[in-house]
Amino acid sequence: MIAYAAIRLFRAVLTLWLLVSITFLVMRLTGDPALQIMSVEAPPDAIAAFERFWGLDQPLWRQYLTYIGGLAQGDFGVSMRDGQSALALVVDRVPATLSLTVPALVLTLLIGLPAGVYAALRRNTTADRLTMMSSVIGYTVPSFVLALVLVLVFAVWLQWLPASGADDWRGYLMPIVTLALPGAAVIARFTRSAMIEVLNQPYVRTATGKGVIWRRVVSRHVLPNAAIPTVTIVGFMVGSLMAGTIIVETVFAWPGVGQLLINAVGNRDLAIVQTILLFVGICMVTANLAVDIAYGWIDPRTRRRTVATSPR
Amino acid sequence: MTQPADTEEDVRTPSTGRRAVPALVMIALVWLAAMALLALTADLASPHDYRSLDLRDRLAPPLFFGGSLSHPLGTDELGRDVMSRLLVSIRISLTVAFLATLLSTLIGVVMGFVAAHFRGWVEQAVLMLIDLQAALPFMFLALFVLALVGNDLVVFIILMGFYGWERTGRLARGLALAAQGQTYLSSVREIGAAPWRVYLVHVLPNTASTIVVAMTLNFPEIILLESGLSFLGLGVQPPLTSLGNMVGYGREYLTSAAWIPLAPSAVIVLTTLAVSIVGDWLRDRLDPALR
Numbered sequence A: 001m002i003a004y005a006a007i008r009l010f011r012a013v014l015t016l017w018l019l020v021s022i023t024f025l026v027m028r029l030t031g032d033p034a035l036q037i038m039s040v041e042a043p044p045d046a047i048a049a050f051e052r053f054w055g056l057d058q059p060l061w062r063q064y065l066t067y068i069g070g071l072a073q074g075d076f077g078v079s080m081r082d083g084q085s086a087l088a089l090v091v092d093r094v095p096a097t098l099s100l101t102v103p104a105l106v107l108t109l110l111i112g113l114p115a116g117v118y119a120a121l122r123r124n125t126t127a128d129r130l131t132m133m134s135s136v137i138g139y140t141v142p143s144f145v146l147a148l149v150l151v152l153v154f155a156v157w158l159q160w161l162p163a164s165g166a167d168d169w170r171g172y173l174m175p176i177v178t179l180a181l182p183g184a185a186v187i188a189r190f191t192r193s194a195m196i197e198v199l200n201q202p203y204v205r206t207a208t209g210k211g212v213i214w215r216r217v218v219s220r221h222v223l224p225n226a227a228i229p230t231v232t233i234v235g236f237m238v239g240s241l242m243a244g245t246i247i248v249e250t251v252f253a254w255p256g257v258g259q260l261l262i263n264a265v266g267n268r269d270l271a272i273v274q275t276i277l278l279f280v281g282i283c284m285v286t287a288n289l290a291v292d293i294a295y296g297w298i299d300p301r302t303r304r305r306t307v308a309t310s311p312r
Numbered sequence B: 001m002t003q004p005a006d007t008e009e010d011v012r013t014p015s016t017g018r019r020a021v022p023a024l025v026m027i028a029l030v031w032l033a034a035m036a037l038l039a040l041t042a043d044l045a046s047p048h049d050y051r052s053l054d055l056r057d058r059l060a061p062p063l064f065f066g067g068s069l070s071h072p073l074g075t076d077e078l079g080r081d082v083m084s085r086l087l088v089s090i091r092i093s094l095t096v097a098f099l100a101t102l103l104s105t106l107i108g109v110v111m112g113f114v115a116a117h118f119r120g121w122v123e124q125a126v127l128m129l130i131d132l133q134a135a136l137p138f139m140f141l142a143l144f145v146l147a148l149v150g151n152d153l154v155v156f157i158i159l160m161g162f163y164g165w166e167r168t169g170r171l172a173r174g175l176a177l178a179a180q181g182q183t184y185l186s187s188v189r190e191i192g193a194a195p196w197r198v199y200l201v202h203v204l205p206n207t208a209s210t211i212v213v214a215m216t217l218n219f220p221e222i223i224l225l226e227s228g229l230s231f232l233g234l235g236v237q238p239p240l241t242s243l244g245n246m247v248g249y250g251r252e253y254l255t256s257a258a259w260i261p262l263a264p265s266a267v268i269v270l271t272t273l274a275v276s277i278v279g280d281w282l283r284d285r286l287d288p289a290l291r
Helices: A002-029 A033-037 A044-054 A060-072 A086-121 A126-140 A143-157 A170-199 A202-209 A214-251 A257-267 A270-298 A300-304 B006-010 B022-040 B082-118 B120-135 B138-149 B153-160 B165-180 B183-191 B195-231 B243-253 B259-286
Strands: none
Touching: A002 A060, A002 A270, A002 B120, A002 B138, A086 A126, A086 A170, A086 A214, A086 A257, A086 A270, A126 A170, A126 B259, A143 A170, A143 A214, A143 B195, A143 B243, A143 B259, A170 A214, A202 A214, A214 A257, A214 A270, A214 B138, A214 B195, A257 A270, A257 B138, A270 B120, A270 B138, B022 B082, B022 B259, B082 B120, B082 B153, B082 B165, B082 B195, B082 B243, B082 B259, B120 B165, B138 B153, B138 B195, B153 B195, B165 B195, B183 B195, B195 B243, B195 B259, B243 B259
16 A cells, blocks of 8 residues: 555656646747847847846756756746735635635535436436436536526526625625536536446345345445545546636636636736646646545555556 | 546446437537538628627617517627627637647547557656646646737647547557457558558557547537637637637626627537537447447
8 A cells, every 4th residue: 555655656746747847848948038028129138137137048957957946945936017926926815716616526526426326326217317418418518608697597687696706605605506516517427327337246236136125235335336436536526626716716706816817817927827837736636646545545456556557 | 627538438337328319419410510501601691790890789689689680699789790790609619629629639649549559668658748638627728828828819729729639649549559459450560561551541440430439528628618718818819709709708798788698608508518419429329449
């Protein structure tokens, strides 16, 4: 188990290093940072001074080492707009985003898991088809359309909820639901497939054959085994939730990381965009690492095929 | 929405058979054919030029809500005909999604086949890239590149063309590895066929159905990604227009002129839904490998 966790950890660190290096390379190769910040007509000696100040006259490998060293010390650069630390600006926005994503993840699981289990146990009935049809609709409706429809119904027509802002708990409802529904649709579909896979296993037939009551077969044999692949998808949910916040925070004027990112892209404020990209990378790699380790812990079989991740 | 790579391939029931109702699939196919036709004939079918302003006739309601026949879907805040803009948007959104899906499939298939052919460190490098791409929600990557290089239509299409290549790549590598174990390939190689011939003339046709199914998964997701970015004002740029673009700019008129954002929203939802329905059905019908 320790060897398994160590290999996973090594891969996670390697992925992060690749991400950082590719980010650095892409940023240096796509254009002269001096010309992006200063105007094209800036006098050559001003540009030279600028490059000396930011170390851009150094060879690439030395710039790279400086960059990595800076990141390791929490120096993610400064915002081009007001010279504030990019890291501080991003960290400042994290609580607002977490106040949406954490409840949304819980809601995703609360809707998705039972719906998937229910559909699998009633496979090929009308209830199953309706659930799966809602699931398809759930992940084909873009979140900005879902958000607009919710605003139209609950804020404009019924006037139950505020259209944006977070003055009290009612302001949280629509953003959280908008974030949670597409994920719940994916989880429902995935859980259903995982359940059906297990329901077709010989050991389930054996259990029913020897006279174990159905409720007990499901709770003791089907659910625990179906839970194993379902754990992996929760890692992916973290990624799509983070992507979802970009749209949701824009629609509901929510002062979180997603809104900061959109403004920064509009202003081409690279330090902030890069900080958020690396932040998301760290979150995703950590989430996947946690899922991998949880997976190995729940299912001992996976620990043995560690080194070469089997082709799927 | 990023869908995990292994959900559909791994956990698939052996015997679901036909799941989608054929009538539903027919409706979906008819809808898609209509969209393709409208995209091709957008110039002929649109009643007005999509850019022409009519400031005296702003925010006119659609036909059955008190509007007139000359603007069947009403007009927007600048008096531009919503119907004409919708048709041009359908053309642009579908073209972007179509080209991007082709590009993404091309990248994925080439990377997958290269990995399967050379094995060794080349394969490990490709797998590292696939893992890296899978570890990062594409939306963030896209925004990073857009902030870096700015935006125009060609850059945007190429960027969208990287969406989902890692899934196709993983799939293509698996398919090529499986094909290498088959007798027909060793015979072809015995005869002395060059590697490119082996892959292009033999492996590709034998794996095409699976790859086409993967494309039907990718296509609606690229539509959603494109419309999401355009909605945020960071995708297709004015004076061009796209479905997400129309929703984004029409959002402010949700209370006063709801048809402006709702008409393109409906087209996005119905189109992605139709592709998904057809894709599910195709997967169940054509592709025993994924069952």
